[in-house]
Amino acid sequence: MDKRYFTLFFLLLFVGFAAVSQDLKITRIEASRLSKALIDRVTDLISGEECAVLHIKTEGLTPEERDQLDFQLDQASTIARTLKDGGEILMYVPPRTVLLVVKSPFGNYRADFRRDFGFPSGTVKLKDYDVYIEYNRPAPVPDPEADMGGQYFVLTVTPATANVYVDGDLRATTDGELNIMLPYGEHKYRIEAPSFVGDEGTFTIGKTKVTKTVTLVSAQAHLTLSCGDSSAELYLNDKKIGTGSWNGSLDAGMYIVEARRAGHSTVRQSLTLAKQERRSLTLNAPKPIYGKLNLNSTPGNCDVYLDGKKIGTSPDIFSNVLIGTHSIELRKEGYENATKQVVIEENKIAQATVALTKKQQTVAAGASGGSAAGNKTFTVNGVTFEMVAVKGGTFTMGGTSEQGSDAYDDEKPTHSVTLGDYYIGKFEVTQELWEAIMGSNPSYFKGSKLPVEQVSWDDCQTFIRKLNSLTGANFRLPTEAEWEYAARGGSRSRGYKYSGSNSINDVAWYTDNSGSKTHVVGTKSPNELGIYDMSGNVWEWCQDWYGSYSSGSQTNPQGPSSGSSRVLRGGSWLSRARLCRVSNRFNNTPAGGLNIFGFRLVLVP
Numbered sequence: 001m002d003k004r005y006f007t008l009f010f011l012l013l014f015v016g017f018a019a020v021s022q023d024l025k026i027t028r029i030e031a032s033r034l035s036k037a038l039i040d041r042v043t044d045l046i047s048g049e050e051c052a053v054l055h056i057k058t059e060g061l062t063p064e065e066r067d068q069l070d071f072q073l074d075q076a077s078t079i080a081r082t083l084k085d086g087g088e089i090l091m092y093v094p095p096r097t098v099l100l101v102v103k104s105p106f107g108n109y110r111a112d113f114r115r116d117f118g119f120p121s122g123t124v125k126l127k128d129y130d131v132y133i134e135y136n137r138p139a140p141v142p143d144p145e146a147d148m149g150g151q152y153f154v155l156t157v158t159p160a161t162a163n164v165y166v167d168g169d170l171r172a173t174t175d176g177e178l179n180i181m182l183p184y185g186e187h188k189y190r191i192e193a194p195s196f197v198g199d200e201g202t203f204t205i206g207k208t209k210v211t212k213t214v215t216l217v218s219a220q221a222h223l224t225l226s227c228g229d230s231s232a233e234l235y236l237n238d239k240k241i242g243t244g245s246w247n248g249s250l251d252a253g254m255y256i257v258e259a260r261r262a263g264h265s266t267v268r269q270s271l272t273l274a275k276q277e278r279r280s281l282t283l284n285a286p287k288p289i290y291g292k293l294n295l296n297s298t299p300g301n302c303d304v305y306l307d308g309k310k311i312g313t314s315p316d317i318f319s320n321v322l323i324g325t326h327s328i329e330l331r332k333e334g335y336e337n338a339t340k341q342v343v344i345e346e347n348k349i350a351q352a353t354v355a356l357t358k359k360q361q362t363v364a365a366g367a368s369g370g371s372a373a374g375n376k377t378f379t380v381n382g383v384t385f386e387m388v389a390v391k392g393g394t395f396t397m398g399g400t401s402e403q404g405s406d407a408y409d410d411e412k413p414t415h416s417v418t419l420g421d422y423y424i425g426k427f428e429v430t431q432e433l434w435e436a437i438m439g440s441n442p443s444y445f446k447g448s449k450l451p452v453e454q455v456s457w458d459d460c461q462t463f464i465r466k467l468n469s470l471t472g473a474n475f476r477l478p479t480e481a482e483w484e485y486a487a488r489g490g491s492r493s494r495g496y497k498y499s500g501s502n503s504i505n506d507v508a509w510y511t512d513n514s515g516s517k518t519h520v521v522g523t524k525s526p527n528e529l530g531i532y533d534m535s536g537n538v539w540e541w542c543q544d545w546y547g548s549y550s551s552g553s554q555t556n557p558q559g560p561s562s563g564s565s566r567v568l569r570g571g572s573w574l575s576r577a578r579l580c581r582v583s584n585r586f587n588n589t590p591a592g593g594l595n596i597f598g599f600r601l602v603l604v605p
Contacts, residue, residue, distance in 0.1 A: 162193035221273035228285035263322030291344035357530040381436035387423035425600035427521040444595035456593035478602040489528030499534035500527030508536030514573035538598030542567040546587035572596040
């Protein structure tokens with residue numbers, strides 16, 4: 001069937017049909033065969049256009065009611081008319097017709113055809129359409145003076161959201177009230193609502209209205225829950241419900257209740273609650289789970305605070321420390337307080353070393369000389385930086401035993417080196433210090449407290465010359481020997497593989513934890529001298545040309561007299577752990593600057 005006939009059908013049903021009553025309606029319109037038996041060809045005498053024939057069929061009307069129907073068009077037509085023939089009404093409709101008016105004893109009805117009777121150009125064949133009109137007789141309105149064989153049933157129910165069934169059929173309620181007409185006789189009702197006990201029964205409809213009020217009773221259970229530890233957090237099906245105790249109503253069913261406390265074993269119990277049951281339950285107190293902490297410090301005899309509470313002095317092995325992450329703080333007169341995070345595991349001994357820094361001796365910009373007895377602080381163009389005092393001494397340089405099989409060939413042979421006193425930067429040179437001296441920032445990862453990077457060895461020399469001019473001091477890059485001695489912890493060295501620890505995650509930003517970027521200086525733990533980031537973050541330029549080691553003892557070595565590349569030390573945010581060791585060596589051309597290259601300063605008294 002041509003889809004425009006469907007369009008006309010739905011327009012008649014939903015868009016264009018407006019009625020005074022809801023009882024008489026055009027239910028569908030369809031195309032039928034050509035009615036050749038009636039007329040071969042019909043044209044409008046005014047427009048000369050071909051017309052359609054509507055076969056109007058009525059359903060549910062008596063012959064007398066059908067005879068009272070009349071049809072009008074909103075536009076004049078010389079042939080538009082109706083013929084009543086054996087229950088079928090014929091009507092000729094010109095294609096320009098847009099409105100059909102049906103007049104009946106029940107009211108007037110309008111159907112908008114929206115020009116869907118237009119025909120393709122050149123078409124001469126007569127079109128037939130079937131229009132079906134259906135009459136639904138309204139239900140009789142009860143006459144209070146007459147016995148109609150039925151009466152109203154009025155039901156008020158709580159809760160208002162309950163479902164009400166009458167004789168098995170779900171009936172719509174308004175704000176918890178049902179008002180329906182029912183025939184005489186016995187009827188059944190049923191009322192249901194989640195979390196309530198349902199109600200059902202029978203009632204009899206007679207000549208008077210039947211009213212009934214039903215209030216459903218809650219089917220929920222009630223639980224009172226407590227714990228032997230008032231600090232324990234209570235959970236119901238993995239959702240926190242309170243601390244120490246809780247009571248409330250629950251739907252009948254199975255539940256998991258828990259008492260949880262950090263550093264303690266979780267107490268867990270299942271229970272099943274029946275409808276309207278009242279239950280009281282007390283959970284055992286969670287039991288503490290302990291580990292140990294082996295804490296060393298530089299210097300010794302520091303007061304140790306665990307999560308703000310004093311637990312003793314260092315060094316010591318502290319037992320009965322609850323599992324989990326804790327903050328330890330070490331305090332000592334004449335030193336800056338130092339903090340560190342430690343993770344305690346059950347039946348294990350956590351190792352931690354904390355280095356305290358002596359309270360600073362502030363030196364005005366331009367000061368230099370003297371012995372390395374205490375740290376020095378410089379301020380240049382509003383930016384302050386600190387130099388850590390390194391007391392000279394003798395150490396073994398290169399791939400020593402703690403480096404194991406990770407040591408490369410260029411770290412050998414190991415050899416004895418003796419150094420005098422010097423100062424070395426507590427932190428890698430930051431972007432804010434570089435900008436204060438140079439007036440620009442070459443770094444790829446931007447941040448005032450991030451290490452400056454993308455600087456070449458040559459760039460570092462330019463920076464140092466300007467810094468020395470502003471301060472009157474004699475800063476330079478560290479020699480390779482000075483760098484390694486400071487990274488190992490100088491005279492306080494504990495022989496760690498990385499600078500400050502055998503656990504690289506404690507002291508370094510490297511490929512496994514950096515998130516592929518640099519980090520603010522000083523956010524990992526320092527080494528034995530209180531120096532930060534000598535493992536990881538950025539590679540650090542040294543003063544020396546790169547060359548092979550010799551086995552002979554040396555004093556204040558300066559490296560080869562010439563070469564093609566300069567030494568870099570310490571590894572970076574991009575490096576594997578093996579490259580962040582204190583004895584590992586790297587090199588690059590002096591003009592090369594990458595976002596993994598930075599530096600720190602040295603000052604000789």
